[in-house]
Amino acid sequence: MFKRIYINNYKCLVNFDCQIDNINLFLGKNGSGKSTVFEVLTAMQQFVCHGGKTEAVFKTESRTRWQKLNCQDFELEIENEEGVCYKYQE
Numbered sequence: 877m878f879k880r881i882y883i884n885n886y887k888c889l890v891n892f893d894c895q896i897d898n899i900n901l902f903l904g905k906n907g908s909g910k911s912t913v914f915e916v917l918t919a920m921q922q923f924v925c926h927g928g929k930t931e932a933v934f935k936t937e938s939r940t941r942w943q944k945l946n947c948q949d950f951e952l953e954i955e956n957e958e959g960v961c962y963k964y965q966e
Contacts, residue, residue, distance in 0.1 A: 879961060882951035885940045887912045920950060924964065 878896040883889040888909045902910045922928040934948055952964045 877955055878952065879955050880951070880953040881913065881917070882949065883913070883916050884949035885943055885945050886916055886934075886938055886948050886950070887940065889913070889916075890940055890943065916950060920952065920964075920966070923966070 877898075880896060881892075881894050883892040888907065889912055892909065892913070894913070902913065904910050919928075919933045923930065923933045939945070939948060950966045953961055954964070955961045
């Protein structure tokens with residue numbers, strides 16, 4: 877089960893840190909990043925599970941426009957049935 881997702885410098889998300897629980901509700905105005913969170917999860921799946929290339933999955937134009945940073949940060953924390961937590965950073 878997902879426990880946490882961290883996204884930095886991806887579209888409208890800067891230092892976005894979300895703790896995930898059994899039930900979650902994403903609410904917000906249009907353009908606030910709700911769909912972007914799920915877009916990042918899909919991109920990470922393509923990158924990790926399907927061997928996608930970094931440049932193809934995380935394109936330069938996906939960086940936050942108002943920042944001049946060249947790197948993007950992504951983290952996932954996943955917990956298995958035994959309570960062991962795994963962390964993936966890219």
